[in-house]
Amino acid sequence: KNEVEQSPQNLTAQEGEFITINCSYSVGISALHWLQQHPGGGIVSLFMLSSGKKKHGRLIATINIQEKHSSLHITASHPRDSAVYICAASYGNKLVFGAGTILRVKS
Amino acid sequence: NAGVMQNPRHLVRRRGQEARLRCSPVKGHSHVYWYRQLPEEGLKFMVYLQKENIIDESGMPKERFSAEFPKEGPSILRIQQVVRGDSAAYFCASSYRTSGGRYNEQFFGPGTRLTVL
Numbered sequence: 159k160n161e162v163e164q165s166p167q168n169l170t171a172q173e174g175e176f177i178t179i180n181c182s183y184s185v186g187i188s189a190l191h192w193l194q195q196h197p198g199g200g201i202v203s204l205f206m207l208s209s210g211k212k213k214h215g216r217l218i219a220t221i222n223i224q225e226k227h228s229s230l231h232i233t234a235s236h237p238r239d240s241a242v243y244i245c246a247a248s249y250g251n252k253l254v255f256g257a258g259t260i261l262r263v264k265s
Numbered sequence: 266n267a268g269v270m271q272n273p274r275h276l277v278r279r280r281g282q283e284a285r286l287r288c289s290p291v292k293g294h295s296h297v298y299w300y301r302q303l304p305e306e307g308l309k310f311m312v313y314l315q316k317e318n319i320i321d322e323s324g325m326p327k328e329r330f331s332a333e334f335p336k337e338g339p340s341i342l343r344i345q346q347v348v349r350g351d352s353a354a355y356f357c358a359s360s361y362r363t364s365g366g367r368y369n370e371q372f373f374g375p376g377t378r379l380t381v382l
Contacts, residue, residue: 191371200356200373200375203370244307252298252323252324253298253371255300258307
């Protein structure tokens with residue numbers, strides 16, 4: 159069964175803190191996605207990666223294929239980073255989503 | 266910046282009515298995906314379409330739901346005889362493929378929030 163597990167489920171941080179969200183998947187995938195969803199809003203694709211590491215601004219995503227594990231890091235967090243972060247594994251044509259991590263960054 | 270467009274953004278239907286959700290992909294994208302997000306639940310894959318073809322509908326409920334992506338015009342997700350349990354956010358995404366068939370990033374639309382009274 160293709161499963162995607164995310165942790166933590168909820169995360170509250172103080173502005174400026176370094177944040178890590180973790181994602182594990184159960185079987186081999188073709189790509190791993192990190193998505194951001196704001197309350198009542200749409201979904202933004204942050205990263206798609208199949209190996210190594212990607213960086214965009216204060217966001218960094220890493221993946222370890224052997225361990226079937228990916229992390230999303232946010233450096234110097236800001237209240238505007240508050241959102242739901244979703245990990246999704248690509249199994250061929252379809253995405254299997256984690257339950258999401260609700261991040262709240264307090265000023 | 267013509268991203269994925271979905272309309273309507275909000276749709277209210279009474280039980281037994283039909284709901285039609287539209288998705289216009291990014292210009293040049295020929296692959297469309299529909300996902301459903303039930304209240305307090307995660308996103309779930311429903312169907313994957315290419316122009317005029319359904320490629321994978323393994324996530325679609327067996328009855329009342331159908332999807333199409335015609336040669337011209339938007340992709341349509343149709344729900345017949347809606348029930349309260351159909352209330353959810355429905356997201357569409359689109360992508361393109363390289364000539365080698367490699368999977369590419371999906372771009373998501375803003376979603377349609379369906380409420381069934």
